Amino acid sequence: MDDSYLTIKRPSRSEIKVKGSRFIGETLVVSTVDDALARLADVRKREYQATHHCFAYIVGLPGNQSFKYSDDGEPNGTAGKPIYDVVAGQGVTNILCVITRYFGGTKLGTGGLVRAYGEAARQVMEMSGMTEHYVTCEFLFKLVFPIYDRWLKVVHELEATVVKSDFSDSVSMRIRIRTGRVDRLLDAFTEITSGSGTVEKISDNQTD
Structure with a gap:
C-alpha cells in the first residue's frame, strides 16, 4: 500500500x-x-x-x-x-x-x-489546492540510555516523529513514522540494541 x-x-x-x-x-x-x-x-x-x-x-x-x-x-x-x-x-x-x-x-x-x-x-x-499527507504507524521503543544518541540519529534520518520520551533507568520513546519506512526503522533498532531493546506497535495506518 x-x-x-x-x-x-x-x-x-x-x-x-x-x-x-x-x-x-x-x-x-x-x-x-x-x-x-x-x-x-x-x-x-x-x-x-x-x-x-x-x-x-x-x-x-x-x-x-x-x-x-x-x-x-x-x-x-x-x-x-x-x-x-x-x-x-x-x-x-x-x-x-x-x-x-x-x-x-x-x-x-x-x-x-x-x-x-x-x-x-x-x-x-x-x-x-492539493496537499500530500502520509499514512503512519506509531511504536513504543524501550532501550538503554548509552545507545540513545545513536538511536535518535536514526530516527531523525528516517524523518520519524518523537511523540513522547521518558527517561529513567532506561529510555522509552513513542515514535510515529510513515508506513513505508517501518521496516528500516525496526531493522536499525534491532541492530543498534543488539536485540536487547523492546518494541510495541501502538497504532497502525493512521492518517495525518
Whole structure:
C-alpha cells in the first residue's frame, strides 16, 4: 500500500452562472462515508431552496477507497459523473464536492449540463489546492540510555516523529513514522540494541 495520498489543501466555495442558473461549488474534507453524507446533509439544509445538490465523494486510503456520485434529479449522467471525473482526475481522496444548482428558468440540455457541472467542479477544485499527507504507524521503543544518541540519529534520518520520551533507568520513546519506512526503522533498532531493546506497535495506518 502506498503510504502517501493527496487531498485538498482547504475547503472552498465558488460560483458560476450559466444562462441564469447559479452553480455553487463546494469542497469539503471528509474522512469516512458517514462523514461525507453528514456534510452533504449540512449543505442541503443550508441551501434548502436550491433545485439540485449534485455531488461526488471519494474517501479512504489508496487501494481501499469508497466513492459515490449523484445527479440528484438532473438527467442521468449529466451532473454527478462530470463532478466525479474532475475530482478523481486530481488523484485526491477524503473529499466531498457538492455542486448546488439554483435553476434560472432556461434549460441547458444534456451537453450544457455536463459542461456547467464540470466547469463548476473544476473551478472549486482549483481554489481548493492539493496537499500530500502520509499514512503512519506509531511504536513504543524501550532501550538503554548509552545507545540513545545513536538511536535518535536514526530516527531523525528516517524523518520519524518523537511523540513522547521518558527517561529513567532506561529510555522509552513513542515514535510515529510513515508506513513505508517501518521496516528500516525496526531493522536499525534491532541492530543498534543488539536485540536487547523492546518494541510495541501502538497504532497502525493512521492518517495525518
